[in-house]
Amino acid sequence: MYQYNEFDQQFVRQRAAQFRDQLERWQRGELTDEQLLPLRLQNGWYIQRYAPMARIAVPYGEINSKQLRMLARIAREYDRPDPELLAHAQATQDALQAAQPGQKLAAPRLKYGYGHFTTRTNVQFNWIPLAKAAEVMELLASVNMHGIQTSGNAIRNITCEADAGIADDTIVDVRPFAEIARQWSTLHPEFAFLPRKFKIAFNGAREDRAATGWYDIGVQAVRTDDGEVGFKVRVGGGMGRTPVIGTVVREFLPWHQLLNYFEAVIRVYNGYGRRDNKWKARIKILVKAEGQRFIDAVEAEYKAIVEQDGAPHTITQAELDRVQAGFAVPELKPANLPSKVDTNGLLYQRWLKQNVRNHRLPGLKAVTLSFKRVGFAPGDADADTLDALAQLAEQFSAGEARLTHEQNLLLPWVHESDLPALYETARSLGLATPNIGLLTDMIACPGGDFCSLANARSLPIAAAITERYQDLDELFDLGPIDLHMSGCINSCGHHHSGHIGILGVDKDGMEWYQITLGGTDGSDLSGPAQPGKVVGPSFRADEVPDAIEAILEVYRELRQPGELFIDTLRRVGHDPFKAAANGARHARTEHLAAA
Known part of the structure; x- marks a missing residue:
C-alpha cells in the first residue's frame, strides 16, 4: 500500500490548517456563507438536507487499519447531531412519509454515528457539525486522509477495480498509475475549475470490474504480444440525465504517455466544454456532439504537448519504480486462529463461492465482507464495525483493506488456511x-x-427488498443480478448500469420510482456496458417491491437451464417483464381499493 511521503503529509496538514483558519473567519463573520462555499467544497464539506456532509477520499479504494480506526473515532465522537436538529429532521421525514399516497413501507429511522461507503470509494459522514470540521480534518490528516478531490468541478477521487494487482486475471497492477495520476491531478491549477466534475477510473484485469465505460476517462490496461504495456482509453462516459458509454479514443497508449494524454483530453474539454448549462457541461455531451472532431482535437493537442512542449508529464521508469515500491506485497503471516466452523456446511460453502475470490499468489484469497445487512443501509458501517474492520484487516490481511464499487469491503491478503476463522x-x-x-x-x-x-x-426501498429476499436458497436460485438504486437523476446509485435499476422521481411533490431493465457495467458476466430501459410508468414506493418480485417471477418462468437473468432478458425482450411489473401495480391498486 502506497505510503505518503513528507511532501504528501505536509500538504494535507497544511490544508487542514488553512481550512481551520477559513472556518474561524467564517465563524467570526469575516467570511459569508457564500464566500465559505467554494473553500469547504474543495475540502469535501457539503451542506445537505439537514446537516453538513463530509466526503472523505479513499484513492483507488485502499485503506489501512489505522485509517479505519480513525474513521471509527470520527463516527463515534463527531458524527453526532444536535438533538433538536435530529428531532426536526425525523419529524420532517415522518411528515413526508405520511404524505405519500398509499405508502405502506416502513421508513428507517435516521441514524448517526456511522460512515457510508460510496460507489466511488469515498466515505461519507452525514451529521458532523461544521463547527467541528477543522478538528475532523486535522484528525484525518494525522493518518494521511483528507477530503480533497471529493467535490467541485475538478478531477475527482480516482478509482480502480477493488482487486487491482491481486486478481488471477491481472494484466497490470494499475494502482501505481492511479497514484501517479492522483499526485498529478491534485495540484494541477489548470484543472481545478473545469466546466463540470471529472472522474477517472482504471482497470488492470482482463475483466472490466471498474465500470470504465461509464467514466469521463476510463482506462483499460493492455499488453501487446511482445509484452509492451499500455492502455486503451475511453472518453465521455457518464450517467445522469443523459447516460452515455465512453468512446474509445485510443486503442493503445504507451504507459509513459498517460499523463500527457490525460492533459490533452482535459485541455480540450476545458476549452470547449459548455459552462452556460450545468446539465450539458459534462465531457460526455461534448464527445457526443463532436464525435470524431473531438478525437482529432485531442490528438492535435497531444501532439503539441509531446512535440512542442517536450512532453512535460512523461512518466519515467524511475518514477514508476518509486511509486510501484509502495505497492509491494506486504509481509504476510497466517493468523492461525482456531475455528469451530463446519467447513463442509452449506453456509460456509456458499460463502466460499460468493465472497471469496482466487488470488494471483498461491495460498492466498481475496475476501469480500458484505455490507448489505438487515437494519443497515447498503454501505453503512457504524463506529464499532469500523473498529472491528481494522482488527480483521490486521489479523487476516496484513493491515490492509479496500473499499469496493459495490459498497462492500475487501480483504486482499487472506491466507487460505485462515478462511474458516x-x-x-x-x-x-x-x-x-x-x-x-x-x-x-x-x-x-x-x-x-x-x-x-x-x-x-432510496433507503426504505432498499430495506424492503433486502427483507423480502432473505432466503438464501431463493437468492442462489435467482443467481447473479445487479440491482442499483438512485434517489435522483444524478445517478449516485448507478441505476443506469443495473440489470434492474430503480430511480426516484418527483411527481407533484410526491415520491415515485422508475424501474429500468437491462443495464450493465461492462463486466464479463454482464457484457458490454449499456444503460437500462424504462419498463413503464413510475411506481409508488410500496409498489416497487411487488414489481421487482413480479419481474423475477417472469425470469423464473422463462429462463432456460443455466441461463442468467440478464441473458433471459436479452433473449425474450423487455415486454414480458414490463407487463408483469405493471400487472403487479394494478393488482396492488385493486387490493388497496378493496381494503
Missing part, C-alpha cells in the same frame, strides 16, 4: 452473508433521507 469472526459481525453478486448485494445512494438533491428516498 475469518468467516467465523465476520459472521459474528453480520458481515459474512454469502450474497456478493446476488440480488441483495445492491447498490443504493443515501437518497432523500439525507441528500438535498434527491427526489425520493
Whole structure:
C-alpha cells in the first residue's frame, strides 16, 4: 500500500490548517456563507438536507487499519447531531412519509454515528457539525486522509477495480498509475475549475470490474504480444440525465504517455466544454456532439504537448519504480486462529463461492465482507464495525483493506488456511452473508433521507427488498443480478448500469420510482456496458417491491437451464417483464381499493 511521503503529509496538514483558519473567519463573520462555499467544497464539506456532509477520499479504494480506526473515532465522537436538529429532521421525514399516497413501507429511522461507503470509494459522514470540521480534518490528516478531490468541478477521487494487482486475471497492477495520476491531478491549477466534475477510473484485469465505460476517462490496461504495456482509453462516459458509454479514443497508449494524454483530453474539454448549462457541461455531451472532431482535437493537442512542449508529464521508469515500491506485497503471516466452523456446511460453502475470490499468489484469497445487512443501509458501517474492520484487516490481511464499487469491503491478503476463522469472526459481525453478486448485494445512494438533491428516498426501498429476499436458497436460485438504486437523476446509485435499476422521481411533490431493465457495467458476466430501459410508468414506493418480485417471477418462468437473468432478458425482450411489473401495480391498486 502506497505510503505518503513528507511532501504528501505536509500538504494535507497544511490544508487542514488553512481550512481551520477559513472556518474561524467564517465563524467570526469575516467570511459569508457564500464566500465559505467554494473553500469547504474543495475540502469535501457539503451542506445537505439537514446537516453538513463530509466526503472523505479513499484513492483507488485502499485503506489501512489505522485509517479505519480513525474513521471509527470520527463516527463515534463527531458524527453526532444536535438533538433538536435530529428531532426536526425525523419529524420532517415522518411528515413526508405520511404524505405519500398509499405508502405502506416502513421508513428507517435516521441514524448517526456511522460512515457510508460510496460507489466511488469515498466515505461519507452525514451529521458532523461544521463547527467541528477543522478538528475532523486535522484528525484525518494525522493518518494521511483528507477530503480533497471529493467535490467541485475538478478531477475527482480516482478509482480502480477493488482487486487491482491481486486478481488471477491481472494484466497490470494499475494502482501505481492511479497514484501517479492522483499526485498529478491534485495540484494541477489548470484543472481545478473545469466546466463540470471529472472522474477517472482504471482497470488492470482482463475483466472490466471498474465500470470504465461509464467514466469521463476510463482506462483499460493492455499488453501487446511482445509484452509492451499500455492502455486503451475511453472518453465521455457518464450517467445522469443523459447516460452515455465512453468512446474509445485510443486503442493503445504507451504507459509513459498517460499523463500527457490525460492533459490533452482535459485541455480540450476545458476549452470547449459548455459552462452556460450545468446539465450539458459534462465531457460526455461534448464527445457526443463532436464525435470524431473531438478525437482529432485531442490528438492535435497531444501532439503539441509531446512535440512542442517536450512532453512535460512523461512518466519515467524511475518514477514508476518509486511509486510501484509502495505497492509491494506486504509481509504476510497466517493468523492461525482456531475455528469451530463446519467447513463442509452449506453456509460456509456458499460463502466460499460468493465472497471469496482466487488470488494471483498461491495460498492466498481475496475476501469480500458484505455490507448489505438487515437494519443497515447498503454501505453503512457504524463506529464499532469500523473498529472491528481494522482488527480483521490486521489479523487476516496484513493491515490492509479496500473499499469496493459495490459498497462492500475487501480483504486482499487472506491466507487460505485462515478462511474458516475469518468467516467465523465476520459472521459474528453480520458481515459474512454469502450474497456478493446476488440480488441483495445492491447498490443504493443515501437518497432523500439525507441528500438535498434527491427526489425520493432510496433507503426504505432498499430495506424492503433486502427483507423480502432473505432466503438464501431463493437468492442462489435467482443467481447473479445487479440491482442499483438512485434517489435522483444524478445517478449516485448507478441505476443506469443495473440489470434492474430503480430511480426516484418527483411527481407533484410526491415520491415515485422508475424501474429500468437491462443495464450493465461492462463486466464479463454482464457484457458490454449499456444503460437500462424504462419498463413503464413510475411506481409508488410500496409498489416497487411487488414489481421487482413480479419481474423475477417472469425470469423464473422463462429462463432456460443455466441461463442468467440478464441473458433471459436479452433473449425474450423487455415486454414480458414490463407487463408483469405493471400487472403487479394494478393488482396492488385493486387490493388497496378493496381494503
